[in-house]
Amino acid sequence: MRTKNSSAYIQEHGEGGWRTLPQKAGLQRCGKSCRLRWANYLRPDIKRGEFSTEEEQKIIQLHASLGNRWAAIARHLPNRTDNEIKNYWNTHLKKRLAETGIDPVTHKPVGPSSTPTATAISSCSAAHMSPQSELAQPTLRPAASASTQAQLLNRLAAKLAPSKCLQAIKTSQNLVQVLSTEAEKDVVDVSISTPDMPKRPISSTSARLLNTMARRLTTPLHCLNTLKSILSGSSDDQSAGNKVIEPYHDFMHRSASASSLSEAASDMSRSNAISTHDFSPLMESFDLDMLKDWNGEDSHEGKVFEDATYSWNNDPFIENYQLPDLDIF
DNA sequence: AATAGGTACAACCGCCATAAA
């Protein structure tokens, strides 16, 4: 195609009228071909070059929610074309996820059983994490020896959007009873944040809250069930007895409708309420079996998580472990 | 230097939705 002709024609006459464009521009192409050439290559506002880490993470998150709806994904990445994103997914991201033990279609850990190994969780988490999260490792021990417990929290932290989730936590009567005054203060701090509020303070607060939760909740199982309840908006959680968190539940309900997902996500994004991510794959990957990895690992050796007497309080690792700051988008 | 295999990305194809006739 003679690029100069089509570009000049479109810049002079604007987009549209693709059927007549080839004839008027003196091209031996069909209109459809010209439109694609313009949309995917010639358009002057197209961003070229390497995808940033932020863009990569956004694509992964959006793909988990939207699937192969490249045009919808592209709308969240300014100046990137759906074709470019599709190609980048197929040639880079899909492969990278597969290598880290994540099914690129379902975004769940792969393997003979549905139970992810600690390594898979860690890798998955890293694949989904922000640059800050990826770089910020536990201060007390290297990442390679981080416990599954920490990885669970790490992964959760990477997924949580602060405002709505933490507001949900705040409104959870069960948790408010469990959390200390200090923790609740953190929640209040977050709930009054505005869309213009810088990310880092929110993230730090989110991390502090999760750390506090990890310390205060009586057992890992209790914590897990509570978190599952919060994030799923379940109305019949038995162990934690939480009530439905309306705002979050509303989002989940709206997200269930593919046709309205984009609109719902857009609404929630505008209100700084929650990320566009669908948490259901995350929730399904929170398999109780995976908690068994806690047994016999490092400082948890010999402790059985099902044991109701086991408390995270005074656990030296949890006490001192600092979740990395989160990248909220 | 030649070749095979892999990779990246633009382009193509077929299907679908929608608006206009």
Place this chain on the structure above:
DNA sequence: ATTTATGGCGGTTGTACCTAT
């Protein structure tokens, strides 16, 4: 109500380029 034109979309292919042997 039906047909046609048009544009949008996702899957796939073609090809240039790179790398290893």
